[in-house]
Amino acid sequence: MKMNTDSVAEFLREVSLIQRLPSSSLSKIAELLQVEHYVKGEFVIHKGESKGVYFILQGEAEVFVNSDDDIRHEFILKRYDYFGIGVPTSEQQEDVAALSKLTCLVLPSEHCCLLQPKQKTFPPIETILHLDPIEADLFQGITLPSAPMNDMSSRMFGGQFLGHKDEKGFERQEVFMPSVPAxxxxxxxxxxxxxxxxxxxxxxxxxxxxxxxxxxxxxxxxxxxxxxxxxxxxxxxxxxxxxxxxxxxxxxxxxxxxxxxxxxxxxxxxxxxxxxxxxxxxxxxxxxxxxxxxxxxxxxxxxxxxxxxxxxxxxxxxxxxxxxxxxxxxxxxxxxxxxxxxxxxxxxxxxxxxxx
Structure with missing residues (x-):
C-alpha cells in the first residue's frame, strides 16, 4: 500500500534520522516507503529478522530485550521514532511488538543506503554548517525553538529561532534595491x-x-x-x-x-x-x-x-x-x-x- 508522497515527505521532515539528509534523499525515500499495519500484541520484527527500517506513523511499539534468563520490556517507541536494520546502529538486536494499533512506513533494506549522509558530495559550506534538529510545538503556525549550530566537531553557539508556517497574506515592498554593477x-x-x-x-x-x-x-x-x-x-x-x-x-x-x-x-x-x-x-x-x-x-x-x-x-x-x-x-x-x-x-x- 502506498501513501501520498507529499504527506509522507511532510512526516519524514519531523524524523531526526531524516533531518540530517539532503532534500533529494528525502524525496527518494518518500517514494520508496511501504505502509505496514499491525494489531496490538503483534510482533513487528524479531531479533535479526528486520527487512528494513521502520518509521512509526501512528500508534506505539514496545522493545523487548532477550537475555539468558528472561525477556525485559525495555522502552516504548512512538510517532516519529524508528527501528530496524539499516539505521546507524548495526543489526537488529531486539524484538519489537505493537503496543497498540500500529502503522509503520518501511524502507526496504536494499534502499537503506539512502539514510547515509553524502558529505563527500556536499559543497564546502555544507561541511562547515550543521544544525541539530529539535522538537518544536506549533501554535497558530508559529514556533519558537532554541537550537545550537555546530561546525561538525564542536558546538559554536546557541540561539532562538522563530519559525512561521507559510500562509497567504498582504504583500508590499517599500524599500528598493540600489543600483549596483552585476x-x-x-x-x-x-x-x-x-x-x-x-x-x-x-x-x-x-x-x-x-x-x-x-x-x-x-x-x-x-x-x-x-x-x-x-x-x-x-x-x-x-x-x-x-x-x-x-x-x-x-x-x-x-x-x-x-x-x-x-x-x-x-x-x-x-x-x-x-x-x-x-x-x-x-x-x-x-x-x-x-x-x-x-x-x-x-x-x-x-x-x-x-x-x-x-x-x-x-x-x-x-x-x-x-x-x-x-x-x-x-x-x-x-x-x-x-x-x-x-x-x-x-x-x-x-x-x-x-x-x-
Whole structure:
C-alpha cells in the first residue's frame, strides 16, 4: 500500500534520522516507503529478522530485550521514532511488538543506503554548517525553538529561532534595491587579493604582508560593488555593498540556505562599524552582542544575493549595523540588525621593576 508522497515527505521532515539528509534523499525515500499495519500484541520484527527500517506513523511499539534468563520490556517507541536494520546502529538486536494499533512506513533494506549522509558530495559550506534538529510545538503556525549550530566537531553557539508556517497574506515592498554593477562584472576576492599585492598605491609593507599571508579560500564567494583600494588602517565610510553566494550547488532544503546566509553575513558585517574609526597603528577588537535576522521570502544561497550594509551609530564601545539582502529579482529577502562591541585593543602595560 502506498501513501501520498507529499504527506509522507511532510512526516519524514519531523524524523531526526531524516533531518540530517539532503532534500533529494528525502524525496527518494518518500517514494520508496511501504505502509505496514499491525494489531496490538503483534510482533513487528524479531531479533535479526528486520527487512528494513521502520518509521512509526501512528500508534506505539514496545522493545523487548532477550537475555539468558528472561525477556525485559525495555522502552516504548512512538510517532516519529524508528527501528530496524539499516539505521546507524548495526543489526537488529531486539524484538519489537505493537503496543497498540500500529502503522509503520518501511524502507526496504536494499534502499537503506539512502539514510547515509553524502558529505563527500556536499559543497564546502555544507561541511562547515550543521544544525541539530529539535522538537518544536506549533501554535497558530508559529514556533519558537532554541537550537545550537555546530561546525561538525564542536558546538559554536546557541540561539532562538522563530519559525512561521507559510500562509497567504498582504504583500508590499517599500524599500528598493540600489543600483549596483552585476556580480558577473565584478572581481572575486581572489582577484582582488592579487591586485592588492601589485597595487603601487598601497604601502610596500602592506603588499608584502598580504602576499606572505596564508590564503584560505572561503566557502562563500563575495564580490564587492565598490572594492576598497586602501589598507585596513584607513578610515572608510560605514557602509558596504557586495554580492555573495555559496560555492557549489546546495540541496534545495530551505533551512540549509538560511543557515548559509546567516553564516555568510558574519564574515564582513561587524567590521563595518569600525570603518570610520580606523587609523594607522590602531588595532580593534570586535565582538557580536546581539544579532537578529528576518527571512521575508525563500532565499537561494547558491545564487547571487546583494548584501547592503550600513552602520548609522556607534557610542560607548558599541555600534549598530542595519542590513538588507535582495535577490536578483530585486525582491527583499532578508533584513537584519546587529549590535557589536568595538574597542581599541589594549596595549600591555610596562612593568616597572624596583631597583635594589
Amino acid at each position: 556580480p558577473e562584472t565584478l572581481l572575486s576576492m581572489e582577484e582582488l587579493r592579487e591586485r592588492r599585492i601589485i597595487d603601487p598605491r598601497l604601502p610596500k609593507s602592506y603588499r608584502n604582508k598580504v602576499g606572505a599571508a596564508k590564503h584560505v579560500p572561503w566557502p562563500i564567494e563575495i564580490r564587492f560593488c565598490d572594492p576598497s583600494i586602501t589598507t585596513n588602517q584607513i578610515k572608510t565610510p560605514p557602509r558596504v555593498r557586495y554580492w555573495l553566494r555559496a560555492k557549489g550547488k546546495l540541496t534545495d532544503d530551505q533551512t540549509l540556505h538560511r543557515c548559509v546566509v546567516a553564516y555568510a553575513i558574519d564574515l564582513v558585517l561587524i567590521g563595518v562599524i569600525a570603518n570610520p574609526h580606523r587609523q594607522r597603528g590602531l588595532t580593534m577588537n570586535t565582538l557580536t552582542v546581539n544579532h537578529t535576522m528576518w527571512f521575508h521570502r525563500d532565499v537561494k544561497a547558491d545564487d547571487w544575493i546583494l548584501f547592503v550594509i550600513e552602520s548609522p551609530f556607534a557610542f560607548g564601545a558599541r555600534g549598530l549595523v542595519y542590513s538588507q539582502m535582495f535577490n536578483q529579482n530585486r525582491e527583499l529577502v532578508v533584513s537584519l540588525v546587529q549590535e557589536g562591541l568595538v574597542r581599541a585593543a589594549s596595549t600591555p602595560q610596562t612593568t616597572i621593576k624596583a631597583k635594589y
